[in-house]
Amino acid sequence: MNKNIKVKMSAKLAVMLLVVALSTSCVSNKKIAYFQDIQSVNQAKLENAAKFTEPTIQSDDILGINVFTLNPQSGAIVNQAAANTLLGGNASTSVASQQVSGFLVDRNGEVELSLIGKVKVAGLTTYQARELIREKASSVYKEPNVQLRFINFKVSVLGEVNSPSAYTLPNEKVSILDALSLAGDLTIYGRRDNVLIVRDNNGKKEFARLDLNSSEIFNSPFYYLKQNDVIYVEPNKRKVSASNSAQIQTIGVLASVISVIVLAITSFK
Template identity: 50%
Template sequence: MNKIINQDKKIYMKKMRIGFFLVLIAFLATACQSNKTIPYFKNIPKTEYNKIEQAAYTELKIKEDDILDITIQTADVNAASQVNDAATNNSIASPGSGQQRATGFVVDKEGEVELPVLGRIKLEGLTSYEARNLIRKKANEYFVDPTVQVRFVNFKVTVIGEVNRPSSYTMPSERVTILDAIGLAGDLTIYGKRENVLLIRETNTGKELVQFNLNDSQLFKSPYYYLKQNDIIYVEPSKGKIAAAESSRFSVIAIIASLLSTAALIITRL
């Protein structure tokens, strides 16, 4: 009987040691991963002042299914109210946003928006600045010294993967960088793979896939540094995350095994 008990104790201690070493290995792997890859832009020289070339910003172009907030102001407060009220009351489901709804004028398949009083105006392919000038030119036929504002309502980007707050974010400005989007998502987690961040972009011919290395200052020169409507950013998990998940699984197995061994010892003594 004592021989059996001693064997069970040896098995129990062996499993506990295995579980301990697995947790230790996962911890060391995570620590090494953190030291090597957490800092951004490591190849920037350590001097007091650095100037890095940056990609030129290209203004967003209006395209089909975009939702635009268009307002017209005139000296007569009530003169353009029909246009502005129509924008406020026109509730549209944003493409790909689930139950989220936005107010504004949608660009139809012909690339046009239909405004009260002004009629149909083709805006596809224009920037918001060019669209504003075109609408103001048309509004001059009906109003005195009109001031026009045009902005994107549905400019959103989605950040998923190893970030602290994965979600879709509606941008308040057209000039948005990949770093802005990652910042809104609460930065990468400690397990985020900073050397392999994937950008997915919809185009007329399909999807573009672009990889970024946040450890490399060449990011600033990329033509994809500035984001466009409906861009998706995916942060891949590192090997440390996989190792931690595996160690957790083995730790649970070791605990269960130890509980079963303890139960077996109690039963043999009875």
């Protein structure tokens, strides 16, 4: 085999390798665009969109409870009794331990309030628990007003997102899109057609896989998240095969090789 043939074969091989590298570094728009089946704004109407249901209070939840009365000093007795509890993360930062003020729901599903006593709140929504505490507080205070909310409403976002972390959220009505937005959205290597949600339902694990490419996600009972839900975005094949930096280095090396080969071919002519 003469030198010209060897050079030509090497050049063809280098070109083939470059094409393969480029093809693996490109991601099809069909795999990264959300809600592709919605073709225009005129079609953006869903008949059976998922309905939000209020989460219920469970043991080990931390509740922010404030009682307001006609006499501010009397209500302060309850409000100041909130225990300092260690909690991680918030809606805008990654997990970091911090002290928060709240009432811990014990293993019996109760919170203990000064002067009011123990109140069983497990299994109730925050609205129901607020009304129950207001009713019990009426026997101690005149015309009390009660505010109650979750302090540790947390979801975890893992895998191929830009900021994986556990996030403590300020409100109860949170969708999977809200959680992914907090995590900085999916990376280019995240599988948008197979996002896993793990949910703890009374001690039993429930699993669901959602396709962000389809508007059917809005119909899923997992569209709205529950306390302690875990979202996992698995990597696509391109991520598994090689990292982006490795691909860029490979392309640069192959481009240099091709340049050398082209020069060699030119010199043989």
